[in-house]
Amino acid sequence: MNQIFSRKTIKLIFLMGLMVSVLSGTALFGYKSYMTGNAADVSTATSFGICMMGGSTDVDAAIQWMISKSGGGDFVIIRCSGSDGYNDYIYTQLGGVDSVQTLVLSKKDSSNSYVNTQIRNAEALFIAGGDQSDYWNNWRGTAIEDSINSLVAKGVPVGGTSAGHAVLGYFLYAALTKTSVVSSEALANPYYRDITLGQDFLLLPRLEQVITDSHFVARDRMGRLVTFLARLLQDGWTSQACGIGVDEMTAVCMEASGACSIKGSGTAYFLRTPGMPEYCVSGQPLTFSAIPTYKVDSSGAFNIATWTGSGGTAYTLSASAGALTSSNGNIY
Numbered sequence: 001m002n003q004i005f006s007r008k009t010i011k012l013i014f015l016m017g018l019m020v021s022v023l024s025g026t027a028l029f030g031y032k033s034y035m036t037g038n039a040a041d042v043s044t045a046t047s048f049g050i051c052m053m054g055g056s057t058d059v060d061a062a063i064q065w066m067i068s069k070s071g072g073g074d075f076v077i078i079r080c081s082g083s084d085g086y087n088d089y090i091y092t093q094l095g096g097v098d099s100v101q102t103l104v105l106s107k108k109d110s111s112n113s114y115v116n117t118q119i120r121n122a123e124a125l126f127i128a129g130g131d132q133s134d135y136w137n138n139w140r141g142t143a144i145e146d147s148i149n150s151l152v153a154k155g156v157p158v159g160g161t162s163a164g165h166a167v168l169g170y171f172l173y174a175a176l177t178k179t180s181v182v183s184s185e186a187l188a189n190p191y192y193r194d195i196t197l198g199q200d201f202l203l204l205p206r207l208e209q210v211i212t213d214s215h216f217v218a219r220d221r222m223g224r225l226v227t228f229l230a231r232l233l234q235d236g237w238t239s240q241a242c243g244i245g246v247d248e249m250t251a252v253c254m255e256a257s258g259a260c261s262i263k264g265s266g267t268a269y270f271l272r273t274p275g276m277p278e279y280c281v282s283g284q285p286l287t288f289s290a291i292p293t294y295k296v297d298s299s300g301a302f303n304i305a306t307w308t309g310s311g312g313t314a315y316t317l318s319a320s321a322g323a324l325t326s327s328n329g330n331i332y
Contacts, residue, residue, distance in 0.1 A: 031109040033118075034084035036091045037099030041121050044071030044098070048152065050204055050254045051159025052168055054246030055129060055214040058161060059264040060094065062251035066124045067096045069157040073123025077102040078144075079164075080134035086126070097124075110142035119147040124157050127164030135167050136174045140201050149203050155256075158204065162214045165246065167201055169210035171232055173224075174198040183223025187322040190227045190234070191282035197228065199237055206258045206304045209242050216245035216269060217332050223324045225269075226317060230277040230288045242307070243271035250297075258305025262298045267332070270294040270302055270309065271317070285322025293317050295332070 047069045051062050067075065067090070075097045077086045084102045091100040101118060109115050119125060125148065127135065139145050151158055160168050166175075173181075174196045181194035197211075211232065213225045225243045232241040246252055247266030254260045262268050270293070277288035293315055296302050300311025316327040324331060 044073035053161035055162035056248035127160035129162030186227035
């Protein structure tokens with residue numbers, strides 16, 4: 001009798017531990033899942049779009065734009081660190097969705113069937129901030145990459161902020177050294193050790209020639225974005241490259257047509273290479289002249305398909321022997 005009771009007790013303890021694990025958001029398979037709202041899958045009519053957010057405080061209007069495109073369906077956030085901060089913000093404060101689920105993923109979760117099913121069934125997908133090298137190292141070439149890309153064909157809105165924004169373009173700054181390169185270092189040496197670029201991760205429409213950057217004005221990243229563009233051409237990755245720099249508390253919300261609205265309190269910058277850099281050599285300062293640049297805030301608009309803007313300011317940027325200058329006297 002005592003032996004039977006002991007086995008039942010052990011079983012009960014195990015089941016209670018399982019319940020605590022699930023309720024606390026900690027799954028048994030490596031990932032953590034935090035669900036708010038209806039856990040059952042729903043299917044709603046969606047429309048495609050890309051939300052490129054520059055980091056810091058999230059832009060309510062941009063998330064609401066994604067919610068409207070989700071048709072009120074299931075909103076999924078993926079990340080490699082952090083917790084469930086988006087759940088209450090989106091489900092309760094903003095509202096209008098069936099559920100919000102945050103998946104905190106490790107490398108071993110990339111082929112997990114539950115994780116990939118939840119991503120593929122999402123009516124909106126948002127990649128949180130963190131460390132883009134984790135996203136590159138953990139997700140590239142895996143089922144998670146395929147699951148994210150599959151949402152495009154379904155017409156599901158996709159977005160990201162900070163590191164999540166950094167991986168949205170076909171080209172990206174992968175930050176593999178874990179030390180973020182600053183503009184002065186990049187301009188002084190376009191092959192500086194912390195400039196680690198990548199390509200062919202996410203395949204989002206209209207962003208095939210694009211590399212993005214976040215925290216743009218706040219962290220003075222114009223010089224490094226110019227350098228990234230130079231490197232993409234110099235290394236033969238593309239014959240033309242485009243850069244999108246988005247400041248903090250700001251988002252570029254792109255429709256399927258390429259038309260973009262700017263939401264939030266800051267500015268966005270759109271750069272396009274005019275040709276090859278004049279001088280882009282390891283260990284030497286960059287020279288790259290007359291890069292067309294367009295600055296725009298929420299009072300204007302930009303179209304990525306035609307690469308034209310309205311209500312903003314057009315000017316050119318030039319790097320000469322590592323020094324960045326502007327045709328109108330202002331880098332930003």
